[in-house]
Amino acid sequence: MAGTAGSAGATGQLGANAPTLSIIGCGKLGRTLGRLWHDSRTFTLLDILNRSSASAQEASAFIGAGSAAASCAGLRNADVYLIAAGDDQIAACCNALAAAGKLQPGSIVFHCSGALSSLELAAASERGAAVASIHPIRSFAVPQQVAEHFAGTWCGSEGDAAALAVLGPAFNAIGAQLVSIHREQKTLYHAAAVFASNYQVTLIDIAQQAYVAAGIAPELALKLIEPLLSESAANAFRLGPAAALTGPIARGDMATVARQYQAVQEWQPQAAGLYQQFAALTSDLAQRKKNGAS
The missing domain is CATH 3.40.50.720 (NAD(P)-binding Rossmann-like Domain)
Structure with a gap:
């Protein structure tokens, strides 16, 4: 050298x-x-x-x-x-x-x-x-x-x-x-960072849009999202994603999930597809929670 x-x-x-x-x-x-x-x-x-x-x-x-x-x-x-x-x-x-x-x-x-x-x-x-x-x-x-x-x-x-x-x-x-x-897994590694960073911002945007469509001012919508996001993230990092999961799917309340999907479908079909995909992945996570996985 x-x-x-x-x-x-x-x-x-x-x-x-x-x-x-x-x-x-x-x-x-x-x-x-x-x-x-x-x-x-x-x-x-x-x-x-x-x-x-x-x-x-x-x-x-x-x-x-x-x-x-x-x-x-x-x-x-x-x-x-x-x-x-x-x-x-x-x-x-x-x-x-x-x-x-x-x-x-x-x-x-x-x-x-x-x-x-x-x-x-x-x-x-x-x-x-x-x-x-x-x-x-x-x-x-x-x-x-x-x-x-x-x-x-x-x-x-x-x-x-x-x-x-x-x-x-x-x-x-x-x-x-x-x-x-x-x-050989470099691209998948980078995709993980995109899920954790870029797509999280996109989810915040979609949640804000849904709140606004429900009649809440955009600035106030972000204030509603912030504690939900920060507390959920803190629990996931502290307990693990499965243990931190809450909400209708974690409770097994699939009737609420179906009503929400229909409401999102009527509001924005593209977001409804995303909701459906996340519901399926969240159901898998809820099963892991039930089985005691973190």
Whole structure:
């Protein structure tokens, strides 16, 4: 390896001489991680490659280190390369990095996509580099805030052992907690996050719409939803989903469920289909509750 990361991988520890890092596609996520690693002296940041020199310079200023590069060919050889570009650009960036001759056996290339696996980095693997994917499970909307409160962040990780031997301690150094996932199940792993985050927001929206259709003002509807949602979620995390389940299906009151389904069908057929699907899944959960599962 070009710098010191080889010894770090051999021991599983990051030594006093930090491995070198360059970031390709240094947006909100790249800036956050770059700043955390610079402040903790986990990596020595070399170069930042963005679509524009101005953007790369802005990222460098936020991080407090790194030089703007104009192309992959202009990158200095680094021990580790983070490709933090959008999902649709990860493979192309890796191909360009490999074509520029920046990779060799012992190099490490990784990305932070939640939806894509480390197989996107095949061009790096073909040149003997170790590859990985490490996905921080949180939003990076405001890098400054995330950097201040990153400790405790869970990260789904998979990839080559040599890459994880360096990247694991690097993420631990900034307070992350890594959980190992199967490369071939990466898409399902990301779908779980979508269920827990995006679709929860959609359910809140549908519940608000139903309250409004029932004659309640939109702002008040959210106030009615909030305690139901927060208390149900708290109970599910504390007791487990099955034990936390309440409501008509948990009580076996299927007549109420049928009336509700009919009312939703008359209001919005598309939402009625969703209600029906959730009723079936909730019935399974209620059975698990009855059987004593958590």
